[in-house]
Amino acid sequence: MDIGLNALIQNIFNSLSLGGLYALIAVGYTMVYGILRLINFAHGDIFMMGTYFAFYAITAFFLPWYLGFLMAILITGLLGFSIEKIAYRPLRNAPRISSLITAIGMSFFLESFAVVVFGGIPKSFNVYPKFFSDIILIGQSRIPLLTFITIGVTFFLFLILWWILYKTKIGLAMRAISVDIPATSLMGANVNNIISTTFVLGSAFAAVAGILWAMKYPQVQPYMGFTPGLKAFIAAVIGGIGSIQGAIVGGFLLGFLEIMIVGFFPSLAGYRDVFAYVVLIAILMFRPTGIFKIYSEQKV
């Protein structure tokens, strides 16, 4: 029983560690959805591009790691800005399905772009200082420092986001746009700028998540964004897509689910992805608005 208890405590920390990363990616998803009602399927690939930017900023431009990470976050924000401007803005008034298909197309484009430019061979992301992987002992559980950093960063960014949304003018405009774009525009707000800001923020979050992810699983490759992106999407749906706190709760819930399923039923470990999808289907069937029900579509 003693062994079982230790394993359980260790698994709780394992869950927090994985869930924090899912939460961070899910926040970017949910922001864009909340404002544009667009499921940005390219989000996982923006996450991938962010890690490549960090990798090359440090290995090719010899920046110190903190500057490299900062540059990567800024460039990824710029990438999000360009994607919105080139791919999504021309379709803003088109049927929603067109934007959705464009998002999937953008996802394929970014993956192929990465294969051509960065190469299809996985690269080792050993560009961060070693203290990030230091181990902290709590009882008999061993937790990498990175786990605490991930959780800390997730909540820090959540606070920043909350401050932007509720304490600044642009945040007010964002919330207004999420309700009604034409009316906001009539009030004199510059809709284009605000939507761009949303994409920049969401993409920058993806870059932060990408860098933390790559420090935990130090392998960078063009398709690395696919699975985490999909999982984060599920996390966002569980929490209630469009809701920031929902994304965070959903991320941690999914992390717990995945780790605990394996912890309690080791023989099912090879199929753990299945459980994430089963939860997605169940949520969509029984509570499509997720845990934090904030949007209910009204038909006029």
Add this chain to the structure above:
Amino acid sequence: MKKVLILTGIIAMLLASFAIADDVVKIGVALPMTGNISSFGQMVWQGVELANEMFPTVLGKKVELVLGDTRSDKTEAANVISRLINLNNVVGILGEVASSNTMAGAPIAEKYHIPLLSPASTNPLVTQGKTYTSRVCFIDPFQGHVAAVFAIKNLKAKSAAVFTDVAQDYSVGLSNFFIKDFTAAGGVVYKEYYQSGDQDFSAQLTDALSHNPDVIYISGYYPEIALMAKQARQLGYKGPFLAGDGAEAPELVQIAGSAVNGLYYTSHFNAEHPVTKIGQEFVAKFEEKYHTSPSALAALGFDDYLVMLNAIERAGSTDPVKINEAIRSTKNFEGVTGYITIGSDGNAVKSAVINEVVNGQFTYVTTINP
């Protein structure tokens, strides 16, 4: 008049292209050049290219290699093999590396009667019941046996946590063969599972380590082995790892760093111990060309090409069916990884080497004969 001229021109060009086509022997190469296990494809290709440079002709004709990228994917492997046969009209195909990918492409090669010669797919099912699918490497019942014996005799292990990649036939098979021989010798195993592409193994490792295993046996491929080794060390595991031939790639060390020190793996070849004369020549030529020492997969790629070439030579024709018969009657062919004899079941019988990662280097430990 003009039309007739153009038409004549086109016909002349077509005839010319046929004439050129007649002067070369086209061999297809289906390898995972990008994606999860791209390092395998790159290494095999190095060996194939070197072999092609050293032996560029067969039956007095130039050999033309047509490379197709399977993107480390089963569906894409089948597409590539189909494309090589139907579009490029190759007389034989070298590839794939991963057993699952070779198995996905094999039915197509069987259908069109084109010999498919894998350099490194070790799962027994790859050639089972097949006529046109063969390989130049040993198979997993032997590899699993070697690992089990090594774990018990050399590592003095009484218990093992066995990690299986459920998405890879190679891993499922190899784990089973290891478990069979390890438990037959009185060992205890704790089974754990994962899937190609997984990055987080903390839950499985937490479960495995709660049993305090003497050794962790991972039968999958290097990308997951690297991440798993790193996470196992973070969770406090200090014992040895044991793996199959899917472990050897530069990325294993680049990604896992010092975590894989103390990882032993069964393999086909070690550059420190070439067993044949051509093996020594291969190591020298390889180091001259690539400025690094050759991996087991490069050696297998080299042998794969040579066995195919030798078969075409003995068949005395470029008829794929005759080439296939010649491949399956290869006897004591001197290759880099040993003397290769391919039976009518399409499998080669060879000795295995065990290597250890010491300070990031793949170091020779011992050779085990069948």
